[in-house]
Amino acid sequence: MTxxxxxxxxxxxxxxxxxxxxxxxxxxxxxxxxxxxxxxGKITYLYLRDVAAYYGMRYAISGKxxxxxxxxxxxxxxxxxxxxxxxGVRVHLAFAISRQGTEYLLSISxxxxxxxxILRSTALPRRNIRKIVxxxxxxxxxxxxxxxxxxxxxxxxxxxxxxxxxxxxRGYTVVTTRGSDTxxxxxxxxxxxxKWGADLFISLHCNAADASVSGLEIFSxxxxxxxxxxxxVLAKDRCPANAFDRENAYLTYTTQKALLDATKATDRxxxxxxxxxxxxxxxxxxxxxxxxxxxxxxxxLLQQANRQDAIAHAIADAVDKFRVALAPKPTRR
Ligand SMILES: [Zn+2]
Numbered sequence: 292m293t294x295x296x297x298x299x300x301x302x303x304x305x306x307x308x309x310x311x312x313x314x315x316x317x318x319x320x321x322x323x324x325x326x327x328x329x330x331x332g333k334i335t336y337l338y339l340r341d342v343a344a345y346y347g348m349r350y351a352i353s354g355k356x357x358x359x360x361x362x363x364x365x366x367x368x369x370x371x372x373x374x375x376x377x378x379g380v381r382v383h384l385a386f387a388i389s390r391q392g393t394e395y396l397l398s399i400s401x402x403x404x405x406x407x408x409i410l411r412s413t414a415l416p417r418r419n420i421r422k423i424v425x426x427x428x429x430x431x432x433x434x435x436x437x438x439x440x441x442x443x444x445x446x447x448x449x450x451x452x453x454x455x456x457x458x459x460x461r462g463y464t465v466v467t468t469r470g471s472d473t474x475x476x477x478x479x480x481x482x483x484x485x486k487w488g489a490d491l492f493i494s495l496h497c498n499a500a501d502a503s504v505s506g507l508e509i510f511s512x513x514x515x516x517x518x519x520x521x522x523x524v525l526a527k528d529r530c531p532a533n534a535f536d537r538e539n540a541y542l543t544y545t546t547q548k549a550l551l552d553a554t555k556a557t558d559r560x561x562x563x564x565x566x567x568x569x570x571x572x573x574x575x576x577x578x579x580x581x582x583x584x585x586x587x588x589x590x591x592l593l594q595q596a597n598r599q600d601a602i603a604h605a606i607a608d609a610v611d612k613f614r615v616a617l618a619p620k621p622t623r624r
Contacts, residue, residue, distance in 0.1 A: 323345055324341060324344040324345055325341065326338060326341040326342060326345055327341050328399065329391050329396065331389055331391075331396075334386055334389075334398050334399075334400075335398070335399040336386075336389055336391070336396035336397060336398055336399065337396065337397050337398075337399055337402050338391075338394050338395075338396060339357050339368060339388070339394070339395040339396060339397050340394060340395070342359075342397055342402060342406070343359040346359065346361065346410055346411075347361065348360060348361045348364075348366075349361070352395065355369050355370040355371070355372075356368070356369055356370075357369075357370075357388070357395045363378075364377065364378045364410065365377075365378055365379075366378075366406070368388045368395065368397065369388060370388050370389075370390060370395060371387050371388065371389075372384075372387055372388060373385070373386065373387045373520075374560065375388075377406075377409060377544065378548070379548075379551075379558075380544060380547050380548050380551065380558060380560070380561070381547075381558045381559065381560030381561070382405065382409075382544065382560060382561055383520040383560050383561060383562045383563070384397075384398070384401045384405065385398060385400050385401055385404075385405075385514065385517035385518060385563070386398035386400065386401060386517070386518075400514060400516065400517050403537075404514050404536045404537055404540055405540045407537075408537040408538070408540040408541045409540055409541055409544045412541050412616040412617075413616075415537055415538055415541060415616060415617055416537070416538070416617070417617060417618070417619040417620065418490065418538070418575075418617045418619070419490060419614075419617075419618070419619065420463075420490045420491050420610070420613060420614035420617060420618075421463060421464055421490055422463070422464045422466070422487060422488065422489050422490045422491075423458055423463050423464070423465050423466075423489065423490065423491045423492075423493065423610065424465075424466050424467070424468065424483060424484040424487065424489040424491070424492045424493070425451045425454055425455055425458075425465060425466070425467045425468070425493050425495065426451075426467070426468040426480050426484075426492065426493065426494040426495065426568060427444070427447035427448040427450075427451035427452075427467065427468070427469055427495050428443065428444070428447045428494060428495060428496040428497075428578075429443055429444035429447060429496075430444050430448070430469045430471075430472055430473050430474050430475055431444075431472060431473050431474030431475075432474055433474055435447065435496070435497065436497055436498065436499035436584045436585065437499075437584070438499065438584045438585050438590055439587075439590065441584055441590050441593075441594060443496065443497045443499070443584055444472065445472070446497050446581075446584070446593050446594065446599075447495045447496060447497065447581075448469070448471075448472065449599055450495055450581065450599045450602055450603055451467055451495050452467075452470075453599055453600055453602075453603035454493075454495075454602075454603040454606055454607060455467055456603075457603055457604060457607040458607055458610060461607060461610075461611065463610070466483065466484075466487060466489070468480040468483050468484075477567045477568055478567070478571075480494075480568050481567065481568055481571040481572050484572050484573075484574065484576075485571075485572060485573045485574075488574075489572070489574050490574055490575075491542075491574060491575055491576065491610065491613070492568070492569070492572045492574055492575070492576030492577075493576065493577060493579065493606065493610075494566075494568045494569060494576070494577070494578040494579070495578075495579055495581060496578060496579065496580050496581065497580065497581055497582055497583070497584045497593060498580045498582065498583045498584065498585070499583060499584050499585040500583060500585055501585070502585055502586055502587065503586070504583055504585070504586060505556065505557050505582065505583045505586040505588065505589045506556050506557030506558060506559040506582070506583070506589075507547065507550050507551065507554065507556045507557070507558065507559060507579075507580065507581065507582060508547075508559035508560055508561070508562055508580045509543045509546055509547050509550075509561050509562070509577050509578070509579050509580070510543075510561075510562050510563060510564050510566060510569060510577060510578040510580070511532070511536075511539035511540070511542070511543050511561070511563055511569060511576070511577050511578075512530055512532035512533060512536070512539065512563065512564075512565055512569050512570050512576075513526045513530075513563040513564055513565050514526065514533060514536050514563065515527075515528065515529040515530075515533050517563075519562075519563055519564045519565065520560075520562035520563050520564060521562075526565065530565060530570045530571065531570070531571055531572060531573050532569055532570055532571070532572050532573075532576060534573070535574065535575040535576070538575040538613075538617065539575055539576070539577060540561075541613065541616060542575055542576075542577055542609070542613050543561040543577050544561055545609045545612050545613060545616075546577065546579065546605075546606060546609035546613075547560070547561050548609075549605040549606070549608050549609040549612075550579070550581075550602065550605045550606070550609075552605070553601045553602065553604065553605035554582075554592075554598070554601060554602065554605070556582060556589070559580075566578050575613075579606070581593065581602055
């Protein structure tokens with residue numbers, strides 16, 4: 292086991308090539324506290340206490356729970372758990388919170404690819420978001436989830452149609468992978484986005500499980516060298532979408548927050564898995580599970596015009612936030 296201490300500026304530059312905020316008025320670079328790190332097995336962990344200090348947040352431990360607080364956000368981590376909450380949104384970590392003596396530890400992947408992009412969106416790569424591909428899941432013979440006569444493919448298309456209208460009204464150029472009840476292969480869906488040079492890809496789905504289960508969850512592609520949510524097997528290779536891991540963290544978090552605010556649905560969190568449509572795209576992207584068709588109350592809501600509209604509106608708002616967060620900085624005169 293090795294213990295180290297590095298200035299985060301150096302650490303981040305080496306590991307991500309990340310650029311830091313411009314120097315302040317006096318010309319001096321902003322001083323950020325250093326973050327200690329330690330290796331356990333093959334995973335590098337950061338001292339959670341130092342991460343809180345890095346953001347200037349108050350740090351407290353109570354039993355198995357570590358909390359960061361500031362006037363803007365509140366983060367809660369639990370020892371040995373892969374689930375944390377960030378300002379009320381459930382966030383799935385790649386690796387469980389570990390410990391070194393009395394200090395709690397966060398994996399460096401979770402810091403760099405999840406927590407930091409959400410807390411410090413100003414450091415995300417600049418990119419224009421204009422061309423959006425909407426991907427209503429399933430279609431034709433592939434009906435998706437079914438319950439009591441409700442077909443997932445139909446709900447996905449209805450909400451995608453509403454969302455396309457809203458996005459076009461806000462000035463985006465929108466292409467849908469299907470505009471009617473037709474079968475489109477998974478490969479064809481990513482091909483449409485990649486050939487067109489989409490700036491953002493959004494796949495819309497509904498879930499099915501035990502009738503008691505309900506709620507919203509959003510997926511982006513599993514990061515290289517980490518396990519998908521709910522699994523322990525590490526993704527050995529990189530996939531095209533991994534070029535946008537940091538953007539996807541901010542995108543999925545912002546969208547989940549907007550959807551929860553709009554629907555008050557159960558929060559199943561932001562997760563990672565390599566579904567082919569979000570794995571093979573060459574732009575930021577996510578797959579939204581908008582609710583459970585197998586749950587009676589949620590199924591009825593998902594078929595209602597006002598719920599569909601609320602979902603579409605929340606996603607459009609999140610897209611706007613994402614666009615603004617990534618907007619290229621105006622050139623100085
Ligand atoms: Zn589906």
